[in-house]
């Protein structure tokens with residue numbers, strides 16, 4: 089749910105990293121944290137972990153400034169993937185604006201992806217939301233592992249679901265920015281359609297994309 | 313139900329207040345290092361912490377009205393304005409002294425600031441002419457002497473010090489707030505879990521109540537049916553007996569034999585109806601237990617005699633194992649206990665093949681108590697047979713009155729259920745306990761634990 093703060097002239101958008109246990113949601117946020125320009129991000133909040141497993145959530149705040157003087161602020165959350173923490177997942181998902189679904193590319197873990205996807209749909213419904221309301225992209229993480237899903241298999245998922253897919257290897261810092269950029273682009277289009285946010289903030293899709301790329305410029309440098 | 317709240321609203325004043333001594337210690341250590349005054353403000357411009365430095369020049373200025381005004385104006389500006397995200401601002405006083413203002417961040421917000429100063433830049437050799445011109449009463453020598461009390465700090469270093477202190481405070485606040493959020497999540501998820509358990513409990517309780525109700529209905533339904541069956545059954549047996557006695561004319565030997573079977577089966581059916589009625593009375597709490605002291609030996613003698621009678625036709629030996637030590641009297645209803653033992657004995661005989669053995673024994677079992685949860689001393693009475701035994705998976709079920717019904721009539725244990733259910737119900741009514749140990753093919757030992765004293769205050 090887009091939040092407007094008049095006093096601070098700030099618009100806050102909530103992005104949630106969802107997905108099965110150990111798929112690399114936290115790792116994605118860590119990668120983004122190291123890439124982001126420190127002028128545009130806050131500290132990465134990691135709330136209580138047990139053996140490095142998320143119990144509550146992680147949160148990375150990022151913002152960009154529009155020429156109108158407004159601030160566009162993104163809060164990137166992860167959910168805990170373990171089945172046991174469903175209540176927390178449901179709560180973290182409340183008021184979400186867009187979701188990066190981090191699935192794993194490991195062939196023997198595909199059931200976990202499906203289970204988590206079903207759980208995502210359930211928790212959306214529990215929050216009175218629907219896939220149409222929430223721009224979603226799918227990341228296939230851990231591409232570095234042997235026998236991981238092949239590009240054509242990932243493309244098949246994209247064709248079947250109609251959702252953008254992104255291969256990634258979060259632990260090596262590849263694909264994380266592309267996933268987020270793809271998601272934010274989709275979200276921006278969605279908000280332009282529904283709330284004309286682009287016009288109101290004087291921020292076209294193209295300018296928006298440029299701003300995002302600037303913030304995560306470290307990636308761009310890395311890719312040459 | 314209140315839903316979980318993800319994030320609390322951050323307030324530097326609240327977070328810092330909890331650890332104020334630590335924050336003071338940090339500010340003091342910066343002062344000790346640089347000798348420059350330090351102030352920490354929240355986002356409303358209220359001072360949270362402060363370590364004052366040399367103030368001779370300020371005091372001097374405050375006595376001179378135009379300077380005082382300029383000073384107040386400067387202080388107000390510093391107080392009011394929040395520095396932008398990730399910057400260090402330089403503010404110069406009309407006296408030529410300098411300040412640095414560094415933002416304190418939380419997330420992507422500026423939530424407070426650090427004020428470092430006044431200090432003198434190293435190159436300042438004289439007080440600014442504009443300052444000296446502010447009032448005729450200003451004595452340049454006296455003012456300069458006062459100004460020289462300020463430390464001299466290199467501007468670049470001053471930037472770094474201010475930023476550094478702001479970062480330290482920021483990190484302390486970050487960690488403190490994280491702890492707060494975690495506790496908040498703990499508490500909220502605990503209460504959510506508690507709420508869920510409560511709801512489940514309520515559901516279970518209502519299910520239990522429903523089951524009880526069904527059980528009662530079933531018991532009274534069975535009792536009603538068996539009353540209905542009893543009348544026609546009585547006349548059926550009656551007529552069969554009349555036939556047997558020759559009232560309807562002479563009978564062949566075969567016919568007599570058939571009639572005998574009809575009467576025997578009719579009578580066992582009649583016994584079942586009585587048992588069902590009794591069980592239903594027990595279940596509905598209509599059976600009264602009148603306990604009194606009863607000698608164990610008397611009970612045993614009686615049951616052994618009965619067992620011998622029952623076992624004689626099939627050559628089953630029933631014997632009493634002599635009691636080792638004197639055993640305390642039971643405090644029970646003798647008729648009900650006899651009924652318990654009788655039903656156990658009936659089963660033992662029924663399932664022991666011809667030529668088998670049944671042993672009856674008793675021991676003082678005060679140490680363990682009649683029930684697991686009472687220290688009411690007990691006596692254990694055992695009836696041990698060499699019968700077919702009960703497979704372990706059925707041991708728990710034999711007290712279920714409908715056990716044999718579930719199993720079907722062809723089942724070898726058919727007919728045990730209702731009788732043992734009564735034994736169990738009576739034992740429960742005495743706050744006692746029945747233990748069944750069985751090895752299929754070798755035999756079964758049924759032990760009844762019964763109290764030797766009136767129930768303690770806990771049970772009442």
Ligand SMILES: Nc1nc2c(ncn2[C@@H]2O[C@H](COP(=O)(O)OP(=O)(O)OP(=O)(O)O)[C@@H](O)[C@H]2O)c(=O)[nH]1
Nearest residue numbers: 110111112113114115141142168169230257258259
């Ligand atoms: N090989 C490989 N391992 C990865 C990759 N990304 C994450 N991992 C590893 O996978 C494990 C789990 O990563 P996390 O980021 O903690 O996973 P998570 O999705 O946050 O897990 P939960 O918080 O329990 O839901 C860690 O050991 C990571 O180092 C990747 O791209 N390749």
Ligand SMILES: [Mg+2]
Nearest residue numbers: 113114141142
């Ligand atoms: Mg995690």
